[in-house]
Amino acid sequence: MNERIVVGAALYDDGRLLAARRSAPPELAGGWELPGGKVEPGERCEDALARELREELGVEAEILERVPGQWPLAKGYALRVYRARLVSGVAEPLEDHDELRWLAPDQVWSVPWLAADVPAVTAALGQPHSAH
Template sequence: MSERIVVVGAALWHEGRLLVARRSAPAELAGLWELPGGKVEPGEAPDAAVVRELREELGVDAEAGERVPGQWPLRTPYVMQVWTARLRPGSAAPRPLQDHDELRWLTPDRVWDVDWIEHDVPAVRDTLTHLEARDGV
């Protein structure tokens, strides 16, 4: 069996809200929502990938927190891991720089108001459970 490639999703949590991003590309995912993130580069730690991806995709200075327990299958050979993250003091406001055309900060009761990429749904559900247990959201 070939080695799995890890894709990190960032659960960027700020002032009781989760940042979600709407895909603009590729065409089959355009208009659907996801946690921002991307592939872990060879030799890169997953938490470092979270920080790099948030900088590249959203222009923010963030720090990774803890990994949300579990991982979720994407198309072979990819698997998704989710890490909590927070903006560092003085960070610029997030803005869509690549692969996204809109961002929203959603409270836990509004998370399901957007049309998620199907494979992100179980990861988002587990992430909300994790944040609730951690922060009482």
């Protein structure tokens, strides 16, 4: 079975990481995640992530390097994370989210990340994590 890929952005601006709180679906609502979304068939991960950031947050971002690792999500999906830099726009929760926060390095763990995102955030920060 082919796993579907979900891309997430470790999106930085002035050293702060963007966290997004889910408003849907109900089982994820209230949890925090790295913004992003599903890769469409035939789409490059980097292109999908840039598109999702435009659609979900209304920002243009420069997609940088991929964070090593891949993390399992529900329903046969796998999460890949890329570091990204805010280029233009003001991030707003346009779809799937009801709040955004820019977190300084000492605030990253001040929000309740979704379980699937914890190892990805840890890896994006370059902190020790279990290998997958």
